[in-house]
Amino acid sequence: xxxxxxxxxxxxxxxxxxxxxxxxxxxxxxxxxxxxxxxxxxxxxxxxxxxxxxxxxxxxxxxxxxxxxxxxxxxxxxxxxxxxxxxxxxxxxxxxxxxxxxxxxxxxxxxxxxxxxxxxxxxxxxxxxxxxxxxxxxxxxxxxxxxxxxxxxxxxxxxxxxxxxxxxxxxxxxxxxxxxxxxxxxxxxxxxxxxxxxxxxxxxxxxxxxxxxxxxxxxxxxxxxxxxxxxxxxxxxxxxxxxxxxxxxxxxxxxxxxxxxxxxxxxxxxxxxxxxxxxxxxxxxxxxxxxxxxxxxxxxxxxxxxxxxxxxxxxxxxxxxxxxxxxxxxxxxxxxxxxxxxxxxxxxxxxxxxxxxxxxxxxxxxxxxxxxxxxxxxxxxxxxxxxxxxxxxxxxx
Numbered sequence: 001x002x003x004x005x006x007x008x009x010x011x012x013x014x015x016x017x018x019x020x021x022x023x024x025x026x027x028x029x030x031x032x033x034x035x036x037x038x039x040x041x042x043x044x045x046x047x048x049x050x051x052x053x054x055x056x057x058x059x060x061x062x063x064x065x066x067x068x069x070x071x072x073x074x075x076x077x078x079x080x081x082x083x084x085x086x087x088x089x090x091x092x093x094x095x096x097x098x099x100x101x102x103x104x105x106x107x108x109x110x111x112x113x114x115x116x117x118x119x120x121x122x123x124x125x126x127x128x129x130x131x132x133x134x135x136x137x138x139x140x141x142x143x144x145x146x147x148x149x150x151x152x153x154x155x156x157x158x159x160x161x162x163x164x165x166x167x168x169x170x171x172x173x174x175x176x177x178x179x180x181x182x183x184x185x186x187x188x189x190x191x192x193x194x195x196x197x198x199x200x201x202x203x204x205x206x207x208x209x210x211x212x213x214x215x216x217x218x219x220x221x222x223x224x225x226x227x228x229x230x231x232x233x234x235x236x237x238x239x240x241x242x243x244x245x246x247x248x249x250x251x252x253x254x255x256x257x258x259x260x261x262x263x264x265x266x267x268x269x270x271x272x273x274x275x276x277x278x279x280x281x282x283x284x285x286x287x288x289x290x291x292x293x294x295x296x297x298x299x300x301x302x303x304x305x306x307x308x309x310x311x312x313x314x315x316x317x318x319x320x321x322x323x324x325x326x327x328x329x330x331x332x333x334x335x336x337x338x339x340x341x342x343x344x345x346x347x348x349x350x351x352x353x354x355x356x357x358x359x360x361x362x363x364x365x366x367x368x369x370x371x372x373x374x375x376x377x378x379x380x381x382x383x384x385x386x387x388x389x390x391x392x393x394x395x396x397x
Contacts, residue, residue, distance in 0.1 A: 019195045019335075020175070025163045027179070027187040033159035037126075037181055040158060043087055044096050045123035050078060051100045052115055065104070071097040088126075089156045095127040125180040132156035133177045135163075153189060155179060163189055183266035209293035214325065216316045220283065223295075228283060233272045234319040241268055280325045284332030294333045296326055298342040 029037075054074060058066055066074070075097040079085040085093065106112040137152040149165040158179070169191060176192040211223035219230040234241075244265040251258035287294065301323045305314055330340045355374040 021193045021195060023167065023169050023191040023193060024188050025165060025191075027153070027161040027163055027189045029159060029161045029187065033161070034181075034185075034187065036158055037179065037187070040087055040092075040126060041123055041181060042120045043084060044092065044126060045118050045120050047075060047078065047085055047088070047093060047096050048100055048123065049117045051075060051097060052117060055100075055104070068098065068101045071101050087157060089128065089132045091129050091132050092126050092157075095129055099127075121183070124182070125178050126158075128155065128177045128179075129175070135171065138165075153177075161187065161189060169193075182270060183263070184270050185263050185266075186270070208291045209295060210287060210291040211295040212287075212329065213297060214299065214320070214322050216313075216320055219320060220325070222287075230316075230320060231275075231279065232316065232319050233275045235315065237268060237272055238315075241265070244268060276321055276324070277328070280321075280328040281332070283325075284329045287329065288332040288336050288338060291338075293339045293341065294329060295341045295343060296329065299326070 051071060051074065055066060055071075058064065072094045075093045076090060079088060079090065079093045088096075100115065103112065103115040107114050132155065134154045135151050136154070137150075139150050140147060141150050142148050151163045151165055153161045153163055155161065155177075161179075170193055173193045173195070174191045175194045178190040178192065180188050180190060182188065209223075213221045215221065216230060218227045221227040244261060248258065248261045248265060251261055299322055301317075305317050309317070333340050355371060
């Protein structure tokens, strides 16, 4: 899977970056090790809830909150006193404290709700920040385009995992290793790599620009006339998802058949998500190779999904995942040192590309744009995408 970017700051001539890329690889292990991982996730969840309870007591008694150092020390003290918590690596226990601290800070900053107790199925990952892991037994498998590398990963207090390394991994820059158990039962190991804090952007003006108009019928319409039909992965799989959900509702809660059906349902949702992400990354890579400037519409996706739209339209808006495709397209351009611009979404579908005047009578059902002022006629989405690479574009802040 492709890497994800975090914490970008960029300006017109140069952008300073604090970038963390995630390298995700599928992990295979024995049933015994998988059960050990599940047990440790349950223990980590219990430690998180214990820290939350201790924080609440501290605030009630002393009207103060604990800082990160105090939370880390409390996690280590609990690990020493309680044998149940000793199954966790010391670094992992401290990372649980860091996770609670970050959740609390996001609440204080108004970015999230107040931290609350987690259920075991909500705590699905463990992080090794500095030590406790080792990669060994590297070997090549496959030939030609299918050539990959296998490696053996040892996670302290958990066990061994076999990884399929399908892309270059800069081991010397790895800052954290995260093992994640997905609801479907699949295990992935994610290596977080810190990259240089600043990179030079292109000093010269971009030569090739492309405007992208996102939509439901056509997922992306490019200003060069090309377009990508919306594959609608969720809508295509909806019958199977409904069948599995109906079957799950008829099973006895937490029985073996209930758990088996729940995993099958989770696999179906993961397949939909992976299909969508793969398509978005391929589109982003293609555009970033051909163009120097990407111009996107600054859509308010939450505003689009509102009570006024029909249930079917709301489903298609969720299925199109506009926020995710925009994030991935931006990432593909920025990691290559290229430029990303955003334009206001106001009246972009009603504005004429030729004369710049507004067609107030245009409705959602109209797929062809007809300008009543100059007579210009064009496909609605293509007209909107042609408006993207314009001087009125404003740089992303």
